[in-house]
Structures are given as C-alpha cells and as structure tokens.
Amino acid sequence: MPTREIAGKTIDFDDENFMSDHTQWNEDVATELAKEEGIEQLNDRHLVVINFMRKEFEEKGTGPSIRRLTKQSGVPTKELYALFPGGPAKKAARIAGITKPQGCV
Amino acid sequence: MKKLLILGAGTAGTIMLNKLLPVLNRDEWQITIVDQFETHYYQPGFLFIPFGIYGPQDVVKPKRDFFPSGAEVVFSPIDRIEAKDNRVVLDGGQIINYDILIVATGSKIVPAEIEGMDGSGWRKNIFDFYTIEGATALAKFLKFWEGGRLVLNIAEMPIKCPVAPLEFVFLADWWFTEQGIRDKVELQFVTPLPGAFTKPRASSVFGNFLTKKNIGLTADFNIARVDAENNKIISWEEQEEEYDLLVTIPTNMGDPLIERSGLGDELNFIPTDKHTLQSKDHENIFVLGDATDLPSSKAGSVAHFQADILFENILSYIEDRPLKARFDGHANCYIESGFGRGILIDFNYDTEPLPGKFPLPGIGPFSLLEETRMNHYGKMMFRWMYWNLLLKGAELPIESQMLMAGKRH
C-alpha cells in the first residue's frame, strides 16, 4: 500500500489513490489533496460537501452517491459539479479522505 | 399458521417461491406471492425487439405457468409495507400479515428524473428499450429511419443489466450494416462512467470493440437535461451531444412502494446486507434481485445466484440458526456483440471479469472476455434456460459462488 507525506503527515493510500484510513485526515491534508485535484483553494461550500461526506462515511462505511449528496447536504447538483469539476462524488471523496464510493457495477 | 410473504413475482420472486414451497412444512407455513401483473416479461429479450429479432410475443408468458401448486397467489398492486407491524397493505386496502417478508419488487426506469426527457421528444425520437412499450416503439421507428446520429445515453448508474447498453450499440452496428445504411448512421456511446464499462479490464476490452466497430465513446458525461427542441442532451458541466435519435437508459429506481414504506435509499433501493441478503433495518425482511442496494450487477443471473444463498438463509432463520450462507456478488453475463457473435463475462465483488474458459476450466465451451460464435449461442439459449430452468428454481450447470478455476490473470 503506497504511503506519502502530505502536510507533514504520513498518509496511507489505496491503489486508486484514495486515503485508506480516514482518521489520518485533517483540513491541511484536504487542502493539499484538493490541489492534486486541481482545486487551488477550498471554500466554505467545498467544506460543507466534504464534511457531509465524512459524516456519511463514518455512519455508513461508504461515501454517498451524488443523488444522496444533493438531497441531504443541500448543495444543488449544478453547484456540486462547479465545486468539483469532472466528477463530484469521486473528487470530493478523495479530498475528504474517505475510500472511493462503492457506486456501481 | 406462519406466513411467508413474497412481494414481486418477477425473476427473483418466482425463483424463491419455487425453491421454498417444496421444502417448507405445509402444516406450519403458508406462502403467499403478490404481483400487479399477470404477465411475466423476459426482460433480456427486450434488447432484441428494436431489431426485429424478437417480437413482443416472444418475451411474454403467463406468470401462473411458473407458480408451483399450493402457493397463494394475489394479483394486485401493493401500496406499502408497514414493517413495524409486520404487514403489507395492498392498493384496495387489503392487509396481509407476515412472519417473514421477501421483497423482490425489482427496479424500473424513471424518465421523469431527467429534465426534458419525457417531454415533446419522448417516443418520437427519444426511446428506451428497458420496457416492452419502449422497445416496440423503437422497432417501429427504426423500420423507417434513414440514418443520422444515434446517441445511446446512460443517465446514471446503477442500471439493471449494465452490459445491455453496449449490446444495443453492437447490435445496432450489425443491424444498420444489414440494412445497407451503416455509412449513413453515426453511433455514439455516451456514458457517465470513465470508460465503456465499470470494471477496468472489461472496460478496455469493450472499449476496443467500440473502436473496431466504429462507435464513438463519450465518457464521464453526466446528463443534466434533454433539449428536445434542439435535439441535444446537455451535461451538468454544459457539454452537449446532438442526436437525431436518442436511445436512453433513464434513471433506474426501485418501485415507489418502497419509498411509501420508508424502506429505501434515495433511489428506492433497500439497504441490504451484501452477504446474507437480510435487510439492514428489519431482521424478518429479506431482499432479493434488483430491489437491493447491493454493489452487484442487477441481472437475472445474479438474482438466481442470490436465490441459492437466500434459500439457505431463510431456512436458517426459520430454525433460529445463524445466517451462514454468504453471497459473493457473482454475476455471469452473455454480451451479444453482433454478427452472430458474443462475449461472456463472469465476476464477483472482489474479482473483475478475467479471460479464460467457462464453465469447464480449460474446456469451455464458452470463452471469457473473447468474442466467439459459441458465446452468442449461449446468449440465445439463455431464454430457454430462463423459462425452463431458472424461473423454476432448478439447478443450473453454474455454481452460485464464482470459481477462479479456468480464469487467467
């Protein structure tokens, strides 16, 4: 399992570059991961989404789908795509330090 | 007398009824099954209707033909499940109590989930083939179509039979070639997935088939709306795809009855233990087939493998034993690839589709992840197996747990 140094912390990743232990996460780590995803600065709205994802993950063991995100976090779909261009569910999960949403087969 | 109630007499519910009825003690257990329709649809056959390979008459049989004697059968729409009172309310208000409930109400398309989808273009130049009505209407349209840009779009995942959209474009490539108008038709496969399919290895194999057959691929396209006036679909990120003919796989959802019962997730699928098939919220409710939220494919073959597992777990539950049988996510799908050939994939939760021979390691007769004539016969034989073996809960020559033997990494 690949390990990398991020924001001064040693972080474990899975094969798909998602954090494999969400307890190693903090907001500084999120800021760095966001940069890797091409998001220069995380604003309040990003954080609403990210915190919602972490809460879901802690309760359910998997990140939410986009549908669940919009329904439960109050952030409309259109805005989600603007906040996390190119795939909100996956990108936000990576920045939130949780594993890839199970999604679909 | 105790009551075991099955909701939905589609693929999964019918299999379960046929497995349980002969073994449950009739002095102790009454088994009831409820469905709204008297007709059983062979849904895998819908794929062939637009191309005139099957007609509507080839995919229907009376449900009664598949019910064992001794079961109580009720034909009625179901209004809701009242889980805390262990009872189900039918549309007319009739109440059925249960000790054990098996929910097998499947999933269906909901075009209205995408803005503009079911408006002025619906069944004019926008069609689905996941319903018998859609597939039949598309067959009529195609008879007269002279060509243009055909866009196949998957609205969002999960969908039932995730390979069916690929099969559709493969068959379309063949069919337009037969009609002599392939040079007048541009085929575009537009999907929210990052590639042609969900699993990496199969995705690259199918991607190559698309290229070989001159079918364009637009990946990562998340549809936001249909602009039926201007014949284009538009994504949340404002990408556009123009079409002359749009073949859509709309959002798939569990039946609204699940929402009315407060038992579903945001797509009306029921949170279910992915190994035991017990519902997560109620220990006397079990869920089977497309109605679950499992990360396995929504397919008839999968419902069949699940039924083997659920059968054991229901017997354990009745006798107060731990639920030991575990579903591994096994799926086995024949993929029609056109020109009388097919591809076969076999996979589970942990192992993606791999090449090899199936079901007999090293022998076959079917080849995994390869295009062969034999695989096409497998697909066509599936209809016979479905009516004559699968629905009746008979053993198929395939194990319910996936086997690694015969597969290559």
Ligand SMILES: Cc1cc2nc3c(=O)[nH]c(=O)nc-3n(C[C@H](O)[C@H](O)[C@H](O)COP(=O)(O)OP(=O)(O)OC[C@H]3O[C@@H](n4cnc5c(N)ncnc54)[C@H](O)[C@@H]3O)c2cc1C
């Ligand atoms: C185009 C297409 C191609 C496919 N190809 C394949 C294939 O090649 N191989 C394969 O294995 N699978 C294939 N499938 C998938 C397969 O058909 C389904 O996965 C399978 O039928 C699921 O079984 P089920 O019992 O869960 O649901 P269903 O068979 O859909 O049964 C659900 C039943 O519940 C009833 N019901 C629902 N709600 C209510 C209500 N409120 N009141 C009363 N009754 C209700 C319905 O009437 C229905 O009879 C395909 C599907 C489609 C659409």
